[in-house]
Amino acid sequence: GIQVEQSPPDLILQEGANSTLRCNFSDSVNNLQWFHQNPWGQLINLFYIPSGTKQNGRLSATTVATERYSLLYISSSQTTDSGVYFCAVGNFGNEKLTFGTGTRLTIIP
């Protein structure tokens, strides 16, 4: 099956810093999403981005499907950004997602 790897596995930053999280996948996909899992375990949908670039406030994401990677940018980090960030990929709608290994982000005040 498809392999999804994320880097770095852990990231500790001061409040206000910027960060880039990476997701590499082993095969062609036409679904890719970024999620934020907060400390209570809730999975928040950040971006649905099988290709191209999207921005939402301080967050933006870029997927280069031909090179099989996606990047999540977080600017001006806040303590509420802490948690685990997952990318997940799949093919076609209504088929399962394969989740990456996750990046644990800790923002220090």
Add this chain to the structure above:
Amino acid sequence: SAVISQKPSRDICQRGTSLTIQCQVDSQVTMMFWYRQQPGQSLTLIATANQGSEATYESGFVIDKFPISRPNLTFSTLTVSNMSPEDSSIYLCSVYTGQIYGYTFGSGTRLTVV
């Protein structure tokens, strides 16, 4: 996008008992997906539930341990049977909502087996 109501949000259960988790979606969906997240790990798909047919289980998961019901297009349940401490995990349901929002997840059920 769809809104999913998942219950219970958390529970502490005795080993050997069973727990049923419910997911209600505010719109009709063809498939619902059940995932498990063991402590410190990523999410793993347990099974795909299609209305009117038996659920399809992933390798390593069996119907006797994780029976699933899908009585209509807005509701599904997952039962964790004969629980052991190794079943302590977060369980989440998910649906595909289209090409704008992709997949949406319920708020999760944090299960602790003692």
